[in-house]
Amino acid sequence: MVSTRKPKEKDLIDQILDQIDLHGMTQEEILGQEGLLKQLTGKLLSRVMNAEMDEHLGYEKNSNAGDNSGDSRNGYSEKTVLTENQSAVIQVPRDRNGTFEPKILPKHQRRLPIFNDQVISMYSFGMTDRDIKSHLEKIYNVEVSPELISRVTAAVLEEVKEWQNRQLEKSYAIVYLDAMRVKTKQDGKSCTKSVYVALGVNFEGQKEVMGLWIAENEGAKFWMGVLNEIKNRGVEDILIACMDGLTGFPDAVRAVYPKTRVQLCIVHMVRNSTKFVSYKDLKKVCADLKAVYSAATEEAGRDALEEFAKTWNAKYPMIYQSWDTHWDDLNEFFKYPPEIRKAIYTTNAIESLNYQLRKVTKNRSTFPNDDAIFKILYLAIRNASEKWTMPVWDWGMALNQFAIIFGNERVPF
Numbered sequence: 375m376v377s378t379r380k381p382k383e384k385d386l387i388d389q390i391l392d393q394i395d396l397h398g399m400t401q402e403e404i405l406g407q408e409g410l411l412k413q414l415t416g417k418l419l420s421r422v423m424n425a426e427m428d429e430h431l432g433y434e435k436n437s438n439a440g441d442n443s444g445d446s447r448n449g450y451s452e453k454t455v456l457t458e459n460q461s462a463v464i465q466v467p468r469d470r471n472g473t474f475e476p477k478i479l480p481k482h483q484r485r486l487p488i489f490n491d492q493v494i495s496m497y498s499f500g501m502t503d504r505d506i507k508s509h510l511e512k513i514y515n516v517e518v519s520p521e522l523i524s525r526v527t528a529a530v531l532e533e534v535k536e537w538q539n540r541q542l543e544k545s546y547a548i549v550y551l552d553a554m555r556v557k558t559k560q561d562g563k564s565c566t567k568s569v570y571v572a573l574g575v576n577f578e579g580q581k582e583v584m585g586l587w588i589a590e591n592e593g594a595k596f597w598m599g600v601l602n603e604i605k606n607r608g609v610e611d612i613l614i615a616c617m618d619g620l621t622g623f624p625d626a627v628r629a630v631y632p633k634t635r636v637q638l639c640i641v642h643m644v645r646n647s648t649k650f651v652s653y654k655d656l657k658k659v660c661a662d663l664k665a666v667y668s669a670a671t672e673e674a675g676r677d678a679l680e681e682f683a684k685t686w687n688a689k690y691p692m693i694y695q696s697w698d699t700h701w702d703d704l705n706e707f708f709k710y711p712p713e714i715r716k717a718i719y720t721t722n723a724i725e726s727l728n729y730q731l732r733k734v735t736k737n738r739s740t741f742p743n744d745d746a747i748f749k750i751l752y753l754a755i756r757n758a759s760e761k762w763t764m765p766v767w768d769w770g771m772a773l774n775q776f777a778i779i780f781g782n783e784r785v786p787f
Contacts, residue, residue, distance in 0.1 A: 420464045420465040420466075423464065423465075423467055423476050424467055426474075426476055427447065427469065427474055430469065430473070430474050430475075431443065431446070431447070431469065435447060445469050445470055445473070446470055447467060447468070447469060447470075448468040448469055448470045449467075449468055450465040450466060450467055450468065451465075451468060452464075452466070453465075453466050496509065497523070497753065499757070500733055500734035500735070500736070500737050500750070501737070502737055502738060503520040503523040503524055503527075504520050505737070507519065507520050507523060527749055528745075528749075530749050530752065530753060531748070531749060533752070534749065534752045537752060538585055538586065538748075539607070540607070541607055541608045542574070542582075542584055542604065542607045542608045542609050543574070543576050543582075543608065543609065544608060544610050544611070545576075545577070545611040545612065545613075545784070545786070546574040546575060546577075546612050546613070547575050547576065547577055547613050547717075547772075547773075547776055547785075548574070548575040548613065548614050548615075548717060548718065549573070549574045549575075549584070549612050549616070550572070550573040550574075550616050550617065550639070550724040551570065551571070551572055551615065551616070551617035551620060551623060552571050552617070552618060552639075552642075552724050552728060553568045553569065553570050553571070553618070553620065554568070554569050554571070554728060554732065554735075555567070555569075556568075556569055556735055556741060556747055557739065557740045557741065558740060558741040558742070558743065558744065558746075558747060559740060559741070560590075564740055565590065566590075567588050567589065567590050567747075568588070568589055568590070568592060569587070569747060570586070570588075570589070570592075570600070570620075571583060571585075571586060571724075571727065571728075571731070572584040572585055572587075572600075572604070573724050573727060575717070577785065577786055578765060578769075579765025579766040579769030579772075580762065580765055581759070581762045581766070583727070583755045583759065584609075585600075585603070585604070586748060586751055586752070586755075587600050588744050588747060588748075592621050592622060592623075593621055593622040594623075594625045594626050594629075595622070596622065597620070597623045597626035597627075598626045598629060598630065600626075601626055601629075601630040601631065602630060605630060611631065611633065611634075611784060612627075612631050612634045613634065613635065613776060613780055613784065613785075614634065614635050614636075614637055614706075614718060615627050615636050616637045616638075616639050616718055617638065617639060618638070618639045618643075618646075623636075624636045624703060633784070635706050636703055636706065637703065637704070637706045637707055637718055638700055638703045638704050640667050640704075640707065643667075643696070643697065643700070643704065644660065644663055644667075646696065647659070647663060647696060648660060648693075650690070650692075651690060651693075655689070655690075659686065659693070662678075662681075662685060662686070663682065663693075665678040665681075665682070666679045667707065669708070671708060672705045672708035672709075675705070675708055676701075679694065679697055679698070679701075682694060710775070713768060713771040713772040713775045714772050714775050714776065714779070716767075716768070716772070717769075717772045726758070727755070727758055730754050730755075730758045731755075733754075734750050734751070734753075734754045735750065735751070738750075
């Protein structure tokens, strides 16, 4: 009995290649503008379209089954398309009734989806439209315009809108709020805006960017709008909100989530404190500040801050003033055991995310509009979050402490 099993795809490709004499072929003959690879791509796509035409008509080419069927083939039109890394010329079959709609490359399209994916991938890693144009021309001999690249990446905006409006989890253990400054244009004029990022840690210890918001000025009214949006998207409770001295945010949190505890980010406090410290003093200043935030109790932390003032006030008076002014939003930290403290002040997640966001924006001196900002940052977040496969370090211990402090009614198990 003859086997009806079709050969595997790999075997079939090997059989086809065995029929081609590759001996002595140069790189240009294989990969060049008119090379073998380009011709094979064009012919393969043309064959796929012919197969689609057979399916559309219900009979194969030159078959008598098409007699008096009401529709038939009507020649070909030539079309140059962009694939992942090259262009290719294909023959697109036509039917007399004009009802044939190719699936692999729909009418009026000259780019395969894989080409769009390639462009979006390059864009997501910070390459500008002109960078991508230059790269495609230099490496793949494909000529595209910056306007085409912009249109391809514009398709991401629908995905951004869906992501920005998606439902969130019912509650989060920690929410980090941070901001970065970007230069953009508003009504044709250059300006600087703040982009705010909310990073949540759920009760499984998994990180999730909850959303992005852009504003020229922050304040309680702005933050009320952000928090109400988060609430409308399903978030009923947040245990701890950790941020970098965002104007009006603590008041807004207490209004929308009255049970949420507010903690200023220790990492940001240290960074802001050491911004103007000379290099030779940096190590000692950081060590003395660590004595403040690593103290066992609030009283011990306050004593360490006073000792810091005695040592450094003559040289860096603004550091003590800053910590003293913000003490009421810093001392929340001392109410927790080491496991939760570490989860609060070890902000590796938000710091790593910010690094990724700044890396993709540094090549752009000015964004043309807010949509361009959303596009690039959303794609960077998507790339970064793919690596977040593990929970926050030692999350099990922290979760047990959360349950003891906040009660089982707020900490789901």
